[in-house]
């Protein structure tokens with residue numbers, strides 16, 4: 001189950017970022033998991049539930065976003081949103097398209113709990129895993 005090792009590296013990155021921002025606790029992690037990334041979000045959620053214990057994200061919520069699959073066409077130069085199982089250009093039926101988005105795994109956002117009462121907490125965005 002490779003979701004476990006992926007989740008492990010996500011959490012390591014979250015720990016590092018948390019330290020860098022002098023925060024102690026994470027309240028929310030937002031991940032963008034492309035439909036073509038090969039990661040099953042249910043399994044990732046299950047791995048997170050097991051691995052977060054004892055980490056800075058122990059009480060954090062994991063939000064998984066699914067981005068659209070987008071291909072670029074070398075013939076008509078258009079970028080189109082396509083179904084996961086059909087990566088053809090919908091304009092000219094060219095099949096040699098390039099994937100623009102859909103296989104990525106991105107840490108979209110991490111939200112930290114405030115360290116003190118005067119601190120409102122903060123967040124960081126867009127870190128590639």
Ligand SMILES: [Zn+2]
Nearest residue numbers: 073076089092
């Ligand atoms: Zn085309």
